Amino acid sequence: MTRLNGRTALVTGGARGIGRAICEAYAREGAQVAVADLDLTKARDTATAIGGVAVEMDVTDHDQIKTGVAQVEDELGGIDILVNNAGVFNMAPLDEITAQDYRRQYDVNVGGAIFTTQAVVPGMKARGKGGAIINFSSQAGRRGEPNITIYCSTKAAVISVTQCLALELAPHNIRVNAIAPGVVDTPMWDQVDALFAKYENREPGEKKRLVGKYVPLGHMGRPDEIADPCVFLASDDARYITAQTLNVDGGNWMN
Numbered sequence: 199m200t201r202l203n204g205r206t207a208l209v210t211g212g213a214r215g216i217g218r219a220i221c222e223a224y225a226r227e228g229a230q231v232a233v234a235d236l237d238l239t240k241a242r243d244t245a246t247a248i249g250g251v252a253v254e255m256d257v258t259d260h261d262q263i264k265t266g267v268a269q270v271e272d273e274l275g276g277i278d279i280l281v282n283n284a285g286v287f288n289m290a291p292l293d294e295i296t297a298q299d300y301r302r303q304y305d306v307n308v309g310g311a312i313f314t315t316q317a318v319v320p321g322m323k324a325r326g327k328g329g330a331i332i333n334f335s336s337q338a339g340r341r342g343e344p345n346i347t348i349y350c351s352t353k354a355a356v357i358s359v360t361q362c363l364a365l366e367l368a369p370h371n372i373r374v375n376a377i378a379p380g381v382v383d384t385p386m387w388d389q390v391d392a393l394f395a396k397y398e399n400r401e402p403g404e405k406k407r408l409v410g411k412y413v414p415l416g417h418m419g420r421p422d423e424i425a426d427p428c429v430f431l432a433s434d435d436a437r438y439i440t441a442q443t444l445n446v447d448g449g450n451w452m453n
């Protein structure tokens with residue numbers, strides 16, 4: 199378990215869910231891990247569990263991003279791996295979409311990835327050792343869904359951001375890829391289930407049961423099933439892979 203020995207990783211939204219599983223997997227593979235999150239208390243729990251460092255970081259706050267990145271570079275040395283995992287979900291039919299929610303989801307899901315990358319890349323370039331950046335898209339970015347216009351479109355945008363930055367940073371051997379999870383059993387899905395109950399008039403828990411049942415591999419993803427491919431993409435095993443969005447969804451989407 200040494201695929202990330204000697205590397206330093208910054209994981210946004212690392213306090214819980216998929217982000218926490220990535221922090222655990224990276225630490226297991228020998229990386230020093232900075233757990234960045236809005237929720238500093240939970241980030242500290244994760245950091246303590248894995249022997250990492252907690253960083254308070256709202257990825258919509260550009261000053262906090264810069265300060266957080268500088269803190270990690272100070273405490274752990276240069277950043278080799280950035281995982282732009284922080285994300286938020288909401289659902290609303292067209293007539294209920296608000297400008298505020300539009301901005302919030304775009305600021306976190308798209309802006310968060312762009313501006314955290316902007317803060318981390320100068321250090322990667324200066325050290326001249328390349329780097330690996332992993333963004334979080336979704337199966338929702340592959341295909342639209344009714345009443346999920348904002349979230350789906352943010353996740354489609356992440357695929358494009360990944361392609362553009364991969365090409366821009368390729369001369370520096372900084373690889374940029376994305377993961378597109380399907381349905382993963384995390385705290386986010388409790389909120390998703392409640393919104394489907396509201397907008398599709400379902401029983402609580404019903405949507406979650408159904409989405410799991412229809413995954414070709416037969417179950418909702420577990421956070422560790424998303425984290426392991428993130429280890430691969432961050433490691434030298436993926437040294438010739440960039441600009442890709444990898445579906446990690448039990449077979450839900452094919453391309």
Ligand SMILES: NC(=O)c1ccc[n+]([C@@H]2O[C@H](COP(=O)([O-])OP(=O)(O)OC[C@H]3O[C@@H](n4cnc5c(N)ncnc54)[C@H](O)[C@@H]3O)[C@@H](O)[C@H]2O)c1
Nearest residue numbers: 211215216236256257284285334336379381382384385386
């Ligand atoms: N769970 C799924 O089924 C699923 C499917 C596809 C894609 N995804 C994506 O995977 C990523 C992780 O999802 P999850 O299910 O673990 O979510 P989650 O809600 O369980 O955890 C998200 C974490 O991000 C943090 N966060 C939220 N806004 C932030 C901000 N502005 N700055 C910093 N941190 C912030 C939260 O505090 C939390 O710790 C997200 O980008 C999500 O869109 C999830």
